[in-house]
Amino acid sequence: xxxxxDKVKDFFENPRNVGEVxxxxxxxxxxxxxxxxxxxxxxxxxxxxxxxxxxxxQTFGCASAIASSSALTEMIRGLTTEEALNISNKxxxxxxxGLPKEKMHCSVLGREAMEAAIANxxxxxxxxxxxEIICECFGVTDRDIERVVMENDLTTLEEVTDYTKAGGGCxxxxxxxxxxLYRIMAKRQKEAQAAETPPKKLTNLQKIKLIEETxxxxxxxxxxxxxxxxxxxxxxxxxxxxxxxxxxxTCAASQFTLTEYVEQKLKEFVTDExxxxxxxx
Amino acid sequence: xxxxxVDNNATTRTAPEAVEAMLPYFxxxxxxxxxxxxxxxxxxxELKQARAKIAALIGAAPEEIVYTSCGTESDNTAIWxxxxxxxxxxxxxxxxxEHPAINNQVNYLRQSxxxxxxxxxDREGRLNMDHLRDAISEETAIISVMWANNETGVIxxxxxxxxxxxxxxxxxxxxxxxxxxxxxxxxxxTKIDLLSLSGHKLHAPKGIGVLYVRKGTKFKPFxxxxxxxxxRRGGTENVPYIIxxxxxxxxxxxxxxxxxxxxxxxxxxxEQGLLSAVPNSMVNGDREHRLPNTASISFEYVEGEAIxxxxxxxxxxxxxxxxxxxxxxxPSHVLRAMGVPFTAVHGSMRFSLSVYNTEEEIDxxxxxxxxxxxxxxSISPFWKDGKPVxxxxxxxxxxxxxxxxxxxx
Numbered sequence: 001x002x003x004x005x006d007k008v009k010d011f012f013e014n015p016r017n018v019g020e021v022x023x024x025x026x027x028x029x030x031x032x033x034x035x036x037x038x039x040x041x042x043x044x045x046x047x048x049x050x051x052x053x054x055x056x057x058q059t060f061g062c063a064s065a066i067a068s069s070s071a072l073t074e075m076i077r078g079l080t081t082e083e084a085l086n087i088s089n090k091x092x093x094x095x096x097x098g099l100p101k102e103k104m105h106c107s108v109l110g111r112e113a114m115e116a117a118i119a120n121x122x123x124x125x126x127x128x129x130x131x132e133i134i135c136e137c138f139g140v141t142d143r144d145i146e147r148v149v150m151e152n153d154l155t156t157l158e159e160v161t162d163y164t165k166a167g168g169g170c171x172x173x174x175x176x177x178x179x180x181l182y183r184i185m186a187k188r189q190k191e192a193q194a195a196e197t198p199p200k201k202l203t204n205l206q207k208i209k210l211i212e213e214t215x216x217x218x219x220x221x222x223x224x225x226x227x228x229x230x231x232x233x234x235x236x237x238x239x240x241x242x243x244x245x246x247x248x249x250t251c252a253a254s255q256f257t258l259t260e261y262v263e264q265k266l267k268e269f270v271t272d273e274x275x276x277x278x279x280x281x
Numbered sequence: 282x283x284x285x286x287v288d289n290n291a292t293t294r295t296a297p298e299a300v301e302a303m304l305p306y307f308x309x310x311x312x313x314x315x316x317x318x319x320x321x322x323x324x325x326x327e328l329k330q331a332r333a334k335i336a337a338l339i340g341a342a343p344e345e346i347v348y349t350s351c352g353t354e355s356d357n358t359a360i361w362x363x364x365x366x367x368x369x370x371x372x373x374x375x376x377x378x379e380h381p382a383i384n385n386q387v388n389y390l391r392q393s394x395x396x397x398x399x400x401x402x403d404r405e406g407r408l409n410m411d412h413l414r415d416a417i418s419e420e421t422a423i424i425s426v427m428w429a430n431n432e433t434g435v436i437x438x439x440x441x442x443x444x445x446x447x448x449x450x451x452x453x454x455x456x457x458x459x460x461x462x463x464x465x466x467x468x469x470x471t472k473i474d475l476l477s478l479s480g481h482k483l484h485a486p487k488g489i490g491v492l493y494v495r496k497g498t499k500f501k502p503f504x505x506x507x508x509x510x511x512x513r514r515g516g517t518e519n520v521p522y523i524i525x526x527x528x529x530x531x532x533x534x535x536x537x538x539x540x541x542x543x544x545x546x547x548x549x550x551x552e553q554g555l556l557s558a559v560p561n562s563m564v565n566g567d568r569e570h571r572l573p574n575t576a577s578i579s580f581e582y583v584e585g586e587a588i589x590x591x592x593x594x595x596x597x598x599x600x601x602x603x604x605x606x607x608x609x610x611x612p613s614h615v616l617r618a619m620g621v622p623f624t625a626v627h628g629s630m631r632f633s634l635s636v637y638n639t640e641e642e643i644d645x646x647x648x649x650x651x652x653x654x655x656x657x658x659s660i661s662p663f664w665k666d667g668k669p670v671x672x673x674x675x676x677x678x679x680x681x682x683x684x685x686x687x688x689x690x
Contacts, residue, residue: 001593012590018660029672033663034623036584036612040662040672058662060627062586066660137611169611 004063005097011067016074021054026121028113035138035165037061037106039069041113043076045121050080057113064103071095072110081118087111088151089163104163108148134176137169142180149184157181187268207270208235214269215242219262223248230262238273240266243280254278282596285642289482290431290459290575290633291600295525296484302528303486306521314518315509324520331527338530339457339476340467341493347510348523349490352458352479356382356425358492358503358514359454359475360390363423366499367452370422372396376408376437377618379427383456384614396420405567406435406619414445421451428457428476429464432602432615432631433566434575436460443472452498458482462533463540463572474498480522484635485529489522536636544634545573551632551643552576558651561669565621565629574634577602579616579625580654582663588630591653597646602629624663 004012021044031038037060044054055076057069072092076084089107093099099107119125131141148154148163157178161167167177202210215232223230228248233241242262244254251257255278263276286294306324314325329343336343349355360373360383375387377399391397398416401409408426417424424446429436439455446453454475460466462483468476475498480489494500494513506515555578556562565577580588585601592599602613611617612626621629632646658664662672 012587013594015660029662033582033627036627038662038672058660060582060661060663061584063590065584066587 002063002100002103004067004100007071007095007097008064008067008099011070011096012063015057015066015070017054017056017070017077019056019058021056026117026119028116028118028120030112030116031061031109032139033060037065037109039065039109039113041069041072041117043117043121045081050082052076052079052081052084055117061106061109062103064099064106065109067096068092068099068106068110069113072114076114081121084114085118087114089148090152101159101162104152105165108163134180135164135166135169135173137173138165140164140166145177145180146184149181150188155181155185190268202271204235210270211235211240211266211274214266218265218269222261223257228257233279238271239275239277241277241279244278283645285597285638285645287632287634287638287642287646288598288600289635290434290631292481292487293484293635294637295481295486296529296532298532299485299525299528303521303525306524310520314520315507328518328520328523331523331530334527334530334534335491338466338534339461339478339493340469342496344511345468345493345496347492347494347513348518349492349514350488350519351490352456352477352482353382353490354503355458355477355479355490355492356380356454356456357386359477360386360423360425361503362494362500363452363454363475364390364395365501367422370420372398372418372420372422374398374400374413374416374421374424376400376402376426378402378406378430378432378615379425380431380456380458383425383427400426402435402618404620406430406433406565406615407567407570408437410438410441413442417445417449417451421449423452423454425454425456428455428460429572429575430566430615431459432613432629433577433619434459434572434633435566436464436570436572439473440471443474446474447472459572459575462529462537463574465537468493468495480526480529483529483533485526486522489519489526491526539636540573544636544638547638547640547643548574548576548632548634550640551634551646552578554643554647555650558647559654560667562654563625565616565619565625576632577616578630578632579621580628580630581624582661582669583628583654583657585628585630587657588628588650588653591656592649595649597649600631600633602626602631624669 021042023044024042025045026043028041040058042056043052046053055073057073059066059069075087075092075095089111092107092110093104131143134140134142134145145160145164145166149160152163154160154163157167157174160177160181167174212232215230220230227246229245231243231245233243248254248257258276258278263274266274266276310324312321312324314321314328332343332346336346349358373387373390373395375383387397400413400416403409424442426437426439426442428439443453452474453472455473456477457466458477458479459482461478474495476493478491481487500513502513504515509515509518552564559580561581563579565579589599589601602616613629616626616629663669
């Protein structure tokens with residue numbers, strides 16, 4: 001039997017704010033019947049102040065899911081949408097005096113529903129559509145995992161499963177999750193080290209060598225998977241001139257690829273000052 | 282708060298008579314039955330009597346009984362003892378709805394290079410016999426099929442499968458852990474080679490099991506040690522528990538008619554009462570070929586753990602096949618193998634009765650379950666004004682392969 005806190009039991013047995021708000025300004029629907037928990041959150045927002053006047057929930061799920069949903073509605077009432085967006089899944093769990101680690105995904109579900117409802121209110125697309133699906137069983141993306149890992153300092157596959165459900169089905173994604181986890185942890189370690197030690201000034205030769213290595217190791221394989229490629233043309237100070245090839249050269253999102261992927265990778269592995277410039281051939 | 286215990290497929294109350302029979306063996310009668318002196322000899326004599334009672338319950342000879350520590354050990358022993366006896370045979374046949382004691386074991390075998398066939402079931406939980414027949418080959422070492430399913434109570438035609446196995450020279454094992462003490466068994470009239478039973482499922486204590494090994498069945502021990510159990514299972518006998526099991530077996534012989542009539546009538550009344558009081562509810566499994574004590578009922582659009590906790594708060598102890606209670610993140614592998622829709626699988630509840638249950642307890646359950654379901658449906662996004670509603674949340678990701686959940690045996 002799960003060891004639930006008195007507050008979890010109270011919010012499960014006497015749920016607050018069940019149902020729909022009177023005037024639905026935003027709705028967030030997350031989870032699914034197949035997954036075993038689903039949450040529908042509706043919010044009513046005061047347009048002049050941006051404050052959430054009312055929030056109500058409908059949940060299909062276990063005691064933790066019902067308690068987390070109910071707690072969330074209590075937490076966000078009276079907050080502006082901006083303030084509500086600062087609430088993390090950990091805040092929801094803490095509000096309830098904690099959740100069993102295996103049930104932390106219920107708090108994540110609550111946070112996702114809130115973000116979806118606010119996005120819906122603001123006329124934005126839900127975040128869930130981004131990223132690559134890592135766990136097919138529960139439809140969890142790499143972005144979902146990365147975010148929860150970062151926010152909750154997760155370090156093991158088991159924790160990722162507890163918080164996101166990813167890997168809790170057929171198990172075929174375990175290796176992918178672990179690889180992603182190691183990447184995130186390495187990135188965090190690097191960031192921590194970078195914060196502690198001032199960046200070492202690279203010589204021109206060192207910088208060019210590092211750029212070439214990063215393109216070869218990190219960037220080219222990913223582009224090639226989609227039929228594209230990249231070529232280093234020149235390096236001038238922190239300006240890195242490249243040419244996109246293959247399918248990348250004709251891709252409508254090539255600019256996005258350059259700034260959000262190529263440049264980010266080079267910033268991560270070489271120096272924060274790198275700027276990528278495309279050279280058309 | 283009163284306790285209404287209807288989770289007897291998970292474990293049973295130890296019969297007070299069994300407890301009483303055991304007590305002297307924790308104090309005055311502490312001798313080792315293998316000892317040559319009179320003090321151990323008197324214990325050995327009692328063990329023999331207990332063995333005879335257990336053998337009588339299943340229609341076996343006393344020398345065909347091997348004591349183990351639990352049902353899981355019996356299941357593991359059956360498979361390993363056979364595979365080690367036929368090292369040239371690398372194929373195992375079982376079903377997709379076995380208890381993890383078999384299910385996870387064959388997963389391990391598969392990873393170790395054995396070929397494993399898991400026979401499927403239909404919507405009623407009935408075994409696909411054609412699939413089973415087609416799967417048998419010269420490579421097959423053992424067929425292991427549970428006698429009755431722990432979640433649905435559906436009874437499989439194990440006597441027929443045992444005949445089929447024998448005609449191909451294949452060893453047949455049945456996990457009869459849910460059956461022994463609930464329906465009559467006479468192994469003499471069957472071709473079953475190996476059978477597992479567990480003490481705590483028939484009002485004996487936890488920590489004692491039995492593996493029946495038909496005379497003449499090839500058997501290489503799984504636990505190697507002393508000469509106990511005629512060299513088939515090393516380790517000093519768990520004397521008090523064996524005595525308890527002997528007493529429980531004796532009581533079970535006497536209560537079999539009660540199981541078949543009174544317990545079955547209670548189960549039927551509970552089932553009918555719930556189906557008529559709760560809309561969108563259904564029975565899982567073949568209602569004709571089923572254990573007399575088990576009811577697996579799904580309540581659509583609500584989740585099992587939430588039902589369980591509400592019921593637990595009023596003293597009702599049942600179990601669920603929902604993901605949140607399974608110890609995995611996936612719902613019951615049994616119900617999924619049967620193709621029970623997701624609208625129902627997460628809201629599945631198992632009520633398993635025993636001879637200790639009463640009419641009043643059934644009334645109490647019938648009073649509380651409908652209220653609980655109504656309360657949870659009032660929170661559910663899938664339910665409005667007394668009926669299901671369409672929702673985008675109905676669809677979504679669908680889990681992939683069937684993985685065994687940690688269901689209670």
